Each structure stands twice: as C-alpha cells, then as structure tokens.
Amino acid sequence: xxxxxxxxxxxxxxxxxSALSVALALRxxxxxxxxxxxxxxxxxxxxxxxxxxxxxxxxxTFHGGIQAMAIDRADALDEYIxxxxxxxxxxxxxxxxxxxxxLVDTAPGIREVITIGKPIFDxxxxxxxxxxxxxxxxxxxxxxxxxxxxxxxxxxxxTVRDQSRRMATMLVDPAQSLLVLITTPEELPALETAxxxxxxxxxxxxxxxxxxxxxxLPALDLPPERLGKLPDRPASEAAAxxxxxxxxxxxxxxxxxxxxxxxxxxxxxxxxxxxxxxxDAWDDAL
Amino acid sequence: MNRPAIIIVTGAxxxxxxxxxxxxxxxxxxxxxxxxxxxxxxxRRLADALGITMLDRxxxxxxxxxxxxxxxxxxxxxxxxxxxxxxxxxQPEVADRLADNPYFRAVADRFPAAQAYAxxxxxxxxxxxxxxxxxxxDTPPAEGGIEFFMAxxxxxxxxxxxxxxxxxxxxxxGRRMFYRTAARPMLRLADxxxxxxxxxxxxxxxxxxxxxYDGLAARAAAIDRLFGQAKVLVATTDSPGAMREAxxxxxxxxxxxxxxxxxxxxxxxxxxxxxxxxxxxxxVEDAALRENMARWSIEARRNRDARLEMAARLAVPxxxxxxxxxxxxxxxxxxxxxxxxxxxxxILETVTA
Numbered sequence: 001x002x003x004x005x006x007x008x009x010x011x012x013x014x015x016x017x018s019a020l021s022v023a024l025a026l027r028x029x030x031x032x033x034x035x036x037x038x039x040x041x042x043x044x045x046x047x048x049x050x051x052x053x054x055x056x057x058x059x060x061t062f063h064g065g066i067q068a069m070a071i072d073r074a075d076a077l078d079e080y081i082x083x084x085x086x087x088x089x090x091x092x093x094x095x096x097x098x099x100x101x102x103l104v105d106t107a108p109g110i111r112e113v114i115t116i117g118k119p120i121f122d123x124x125x126x127x128x129x130x131x132x133x134x135x136x137x138x139x140x141x142x143x144x145x146x147x148x149x150x151x152x153x154x155x156x157x158x159t160v161r162d163q164s165r166r167m168a169t170m171l172v173d174p175a176q177s178l179l180v181l182i183t184t185p186e187e188l189p190a191l192e193t194a195x196x197x198x199x200x201x202x203x204x205x206x207x208x209x210x211x212x213x214x215x216x217l218p219a220l221d222l223p224p225e226r227l228g229k230l231p232d233r234p235a236s237e238a239a240a241x242x243x244x245x246x247x248x249x250x251x252x253x254x255x256x257x258x259x260x261x262x263x264x265x266x267x268x269x270x271x272x273x274x275x276x277x278x279x280d281a282w283d284d285a286l
Numbered sequence: 287m288n289r290p291a292i293i294i295v296t297g298a299x300x301x302x303x304x305x306x307x308x309x310x311x312x313x314x315x316x317x318x319x320x321x322x323x324x325x326x327x328x329x330r331r332l333a334d335a336l337g338i339t340m341l342d343r344x345x346x347x348x349x350x351x352x353x354x355x356x357x358x359x360x361x362x363x364x365x366x367x368x369x370x371x372x373x374x375x376x377q378p379e380v381a382d383r384l385a386d387n388p389y390f391r392a393v394a395d396r397f398p399a400a401q402a403y404a405x406x407x408x409x410x411x412x413x414x415x416x417x418x419x420x421x422x423x424d425t426p427p428a429e430g431g432i433e434f435f436m437a438x439x440x441x442x443x444x445x446x447x448x449x450x451x452x453x454x455x456x457x458x459x460g461r462r463m464f465y466r467t468a469a470r471p472m473l474r475l476a477d478x479x480x481x482x483x484x485x486x487x488x489x490x491x492x493x494x495x496x497x498x499y500d501g502l503a504a505r506a507a508a509i510d511r512l513f514g515q516a517k518v519l520v521a522t523t524d525s526p527g528a529m530r531e532a533x534x535x536x537x538x539x540x541x542x543x544x545x546x547x548x549x550x551x552x553x554x555x556x557x558x559x560x561x562x563x564x565x566x567x568x569x570v571e572d573a574a575l576r577e578n579m580a581r582w583s584i585e586a587r588r589n590r591d592a593r594l595e596m597a598a599r600l601a602v603p604x605x606x607x608x609x610x611x612x613x614x615x616x617x618x619x620x621x622x623x624x625x626x627x628x629x630x631x632x633i634l635e636t637v638t639a
C-alpha cells in the first residue's frame with residue numbers, strides 16, 4: 001500500500017481518521033519515504049496526533065521528516081488560480097482570489113474540486129513520495145471523490161476541464177491512489193462504511209486499499225451464563241458491559257470485509273502516543 | 287393560538303439522540319402536554335415503539351403513539367430536496383426549467399443544506415398548526431446536526447444571491463444584465479477558469495432561483511426565529527468525536543441565533559468502577575475479571591473526567607444517562623430512562639415551564 005502516491009483516509013466522524021493518517025505516515029517514514037499529510041477539513045486532529053497545536057498551509061516538518069499541512073480554502077483557491085493561469089507562485093493574485101471566493105463558497109461542487117485538488121497537485125509536483133489525505137467524514141467523501149469528474153463533465157473546454165479530467169484519472173488509477181476506510185465496531189460507523197462500499201462498487205471513482213476496524217475490544221474469557229453468579233458487583237457489571245460491547249462488535253464487524261483490526265487503547269494517552277501505538281499495532285497486524 | 291415550546295435534541299451521530307428524544311417526549315406527554323416527537327431515522331424497534339409504520343415514513347403524517355397519553359410521532363422525510371423546495375416555492379415552468387438545468391442536476395441536489403432546510407420547513411409547519419403544546423425534534427445527522435441550524439441562512443444566501451450579484455453586478459438582475467457585464471475582469475477570470483458555458487448555466491440557475499427568493503427568504507427567516515426560540519439540548523457520549531462535535535455546538539450556535547440550554551451525557555459509566563479492583567482469587571476466572579476491571583476502571587475515570595471537564599468548560603446544566611446493555615425500546619421504558627437520569631427532570635422542567 002505504501003508504494004502508492006496518494007492514500008485517502010476516511011471514516012465516520014470520531015473513528016480515528018486523523019490518528020490513523022498519522023500512524024500511516026509513521027509507517028511510511030520507517031521505510032524511508034518522504035511523506036506529506038494533508039488535512040482537508042479538520043484543522044486540528046492531525047496536528048494533535050503529531051504533538052503540535054495546529055498546522056498551516058505551508059507544510060511543516062515533524063518527527064524528523066514527516067511533513068504536514070492543513071488546507072486553507074483561501075490559500076488553496078489562490079494556488080489553484082495561479083496554476084490555472086500559469087502564473088508564478090509570487091504573482092499578486094490575492095485580491096482576485098478573494099473576490100473569486102464568493103463563487104467557490106456558494107456554487108456547490110467547485111469548492112470540492114479545489115480542496116481535493118491540493119493534495120493531487122502536490123503529487124504532481126513530486127516533492128513527496130507519498131501524500132496521505134486526512135479526508136472529510138465519510139458522509140461527505142463521495143461528493144469530494146465525484147467532484148473532479150462532475151466538473152470535467154460540466155466545463156466544456158479549457159484547462160479546468162483538462163485538469164479535472166486528469167485528477168479523476170489519477171484517483172481511479174490503483175497504481176497511484178488508494179482509499180482507506182476506518183470504522184469502529186459500532187453500528188453507525190459500520191453502516192455508513194457499508195453504504196460507502198456499495199457506492200464505490202457502483203461508481204468506481206477510486207480503489208479500496210483497506211477497511212480498518214479501529215478500537216477493537218479484546219476477548220473476555222468468561223461464559224455469559226456466569227454473569228449472574230459473580231459475587232463482586234463492579235467486576236460483574238464491568239464484565240457484563242464488556243460482553244455486551246463484544247456482542248455488538250461481532251455483529252457490526254460481520255457487515256464489513258475488515259482487513260485489519262487495531263486494538264482499543266485502554267487508558268489515558270496523549271494523541272501523539274495513540275498514533276505511535278497504532279502504527280506499531282498496524283505493522284504487527286500485517 | 288399559543289406557539290408550542292420546541293425542544294431540539296442535537297449532537298453527533300450515534301450518541302443516542304433518537305432514543306433520548308423519544309424518552310423526553312414520553313415524559314412530557316405523561317404530564318399531560320400535547321406532544322409531538324419528530325424523528326429522522328429511528329431504528330426498527332424504536333419505530334415500532336413509537337407506532338411508526340413503513341407507510342407513515344413516506345407521508346409525514348403524525349400518528350398517535352399507543353398507550354403514551356397525548357403523544358404523537360412523525361418521521362421526517364429528509365429525502366425531500368431541491369425538487370420539493372422548488373415545486374413548493376416556484377412557478378411550475380420555473381421549477382421545470384430548474385430541474386432541466388445541467389448545473390442544477392449535477393451539483394445542486396447534493397447541496398446538503400437543501401435536505402436540512404426541507405426538514406426545517408416541515409418542523410415549522412408542525413409548529414404553526416397549533417395541534418401541539420410541545421415539539422421534540424431529533425435532528426438529522428448531517429454534520430452532527432449543525433447543518434440543520436445553518437440551513438435556513440445558507441438557503442437564503444444562495445437564493446438571495448451574493449453570488450448572483452457577483453455574477454451580474456446588479457441587485458435585481460435580468461438575464462440581459464448578465465451578458466452585458468460579462469466583460470468585467472472578475473468574470474473574465476471566472477470564464478477562463480470555468481468556461482463561459484458553465485458560468486451561464488450557474489447564472490441561469492441562480493436567476494431562476496431568484497424568483498423563489500421572497501417566499502423562501504420569509505420562510506427561512508421564520509424557521510431561523512423558531513430555532514432561536516427553541517430549547518437546544520446537546521447530547522454526547524465520552525467518545526472523542528462526539529465530545530468534539532458537542533463542543534462545536536457551543537462555539538457555533540450563538541452565531542446562528544440559537545444557544546445550547548443543556549448537555550446530556552449519555553451512556554455514562556458508574557463512578558463506583560473507578561476504584562474497584564475486582565475479585566482477589568487466584569483462579570483463571572478471577573484473573574480475567576481483574577484484568578477486565580482494570581481496563582474499565584480506567585475508562586470509568588476517563589468518562590467521569592470528561593463529564594466534569596465538559597460541565598465546567600461549557601457552563602450549562604448537565605444531565606447524565608447511564609449506559610444500559612439493552613436500551614429500552616418501549617415507551618414506558620424510554621420514559622423511565624429519562625425519569626431516572628440524574629439532572630434531566632430539572633432541565634425539562636425549566637424547558638417546558
């Protein structure tokens with residue numbers, strides 16, 4: 001998987017997208033790759049998991065080599081305009097792009113192309129071996145993945161059409177781009193993941209690299225019929241709680257073709273510890 | 287005719303909003319108020335408890351919940367989108383033209399505010415009917431429910447036309463105006479970027495949409511006011527994503543003319559687990575129980591710390607609802623869950639007072 005140029009990481013809000021984007025970057029870095037993490041809509045998650053406060057639009061370097069940036073809509077639009085008009089990076093296009101922001105904010109579809117365009121442009125520029133995208137929550141994922149093809153169809157001629165088409169071609173090429181979907185063993189994240197898998201099956205906008213179950217609980221070696229007969233009240237309640245969650249876990253994970261299970265990290269950890277532990281667990285699982 | 291009190295239950299997906307909404311409505315109805323619970327996508331067993339059948343799901347018609355006093359339930363049809371909004375507000379030929387516009391077809395139907403706005407319009411209709419004293423609204427899950435509150439303004443912005451004015455350079459533009467001003471530098475740039483055919487389609491779309499403006503703007507403003515007067519209960523669990531969403535409500539809602547009135551911390555773990563150590567025996571079973579207790583003792587501490595931290599930071603009344611292995615799926619059980627939740631009865635009394 002790490003041989004690709006672009007890996008898009010998505011899942012329902014709160015399942016650990018940012019933690020696993022950073023964990024994936026740590027794993028790629030171990031194999032000597034130059035990695036960029038690109039946070040598309042969540043400005044904070046990736047920063048916290050790298051042990052930083054926040055990210056800027058210009059990539060900053062963390063952990064001896066991993067680069068990370070957050071997409072700023074105004075900056076991304078400015079860069080997009082320069083690329084389209086073939087202007088140098090230093091060209092004074094700020095006033096122009098600020099005025100164009102109205103169009104981008106209000107007309108649906110255009111914002112998505114510019115946002116997903118940023119990591120793709122970075123791949124084309126070739127400064128990094130691998131670009132990892134901490135993508136929007138899974139409910140919005142399809143509209144971002146569809147956007148380049150939609151715009152390419154809408155725009156009759158010109159560079160935008162050509163570039164949108166090139167973006168769509170790159171996304172769909174399994175040698176270059178993969179999608180990683182994260183779920184937790186809970187009902188709603190699993191159902192939304194299953195729906196997205198159906199959409200991907202019918203639309204084929206990108207190849208699925210892996211479905212990862214995060215926060216998977218360990219087994220508890222206790223026959224359920226023992227529950228009512230345990231003298232220690234809190235231990236009995238906690239065992240019932242755990243067995244109840246395990247039951248739900250097996251039901252929900254059975255809905256999905258899970259490739260990798262990563263453990264629930266009991267205890268209190270900093271976000272940076274979480275991503276480091278998940279990177280190790282991910283390596284162990286392979 | 288008195289306006290009904292409106293309670294909106296919001297929060298991230300998966301925190302139990304639908305169960306909490308149904309329970310809250312059941313408790314209020316038990317006190318004799320004519321209550322309507324407006325839900326979005328209840329799980330099958332909950333829908334059964336509310337007496338919602340498959341037929342009712344498509345009709346938006348409230349039905350009496352059996353054995354629950356003056357309690358009605360309705361499931362919102364959130365698939366109603368642009369098509370429904372334009373059919374309601376536009377002349378038939380304009381609605382037809384909109385439906386045929388390639389830009390509209392390609393992207394406008396995915397404008398997420400449209401679905402949330404359509405849901406808001408339905409809530410407003412129920413509020414204006416005068417049939418209920420209290421409405422309990424379970425918000426649709428898009429963007430953790432924030433979209434629901436933002437939708438009226440987003441719709442008004444889109445239709446009211448900052449973009450349209452930008453494209454045409456006029457407050458009340460006509461089609462000719464668009465082509466006459468098409469030489470402006472900004473449009474030339476947009477033209478280079480997007481191609482003039484697309485710009486014309488966007489402009490046509492917005493010009494047609496403009497005819498909806500008066501009806502839609504008045505309606506959107508009314509919905510916005512309704513949300514402003516509503517009592518907003520933000521539900522969360524101790525999952526990091528849910529807590530982050532809940533915090534987002536507290537920072538965003540004041541901007542959108544609503545403010546959270548209480549926090550409901552659902553599925554809280556017992557504080558007694560924090561110091562529990564499990565059985566001391568040497569057997570395999572006791573060892574397994576000790577190990578499991580150690581895990582959950584630390585989770586219970588995290589859960590309590592999260593509750594205390596949120597209550598202190600957000601400075602609103604907080605209610606806690608315990609984690610249950612099998613959440614109730616009948617009306618009496620739902621009402622009992624809410625009645626037994628620490629702090630929730632007091633909150634509901636201030637809401638319905």
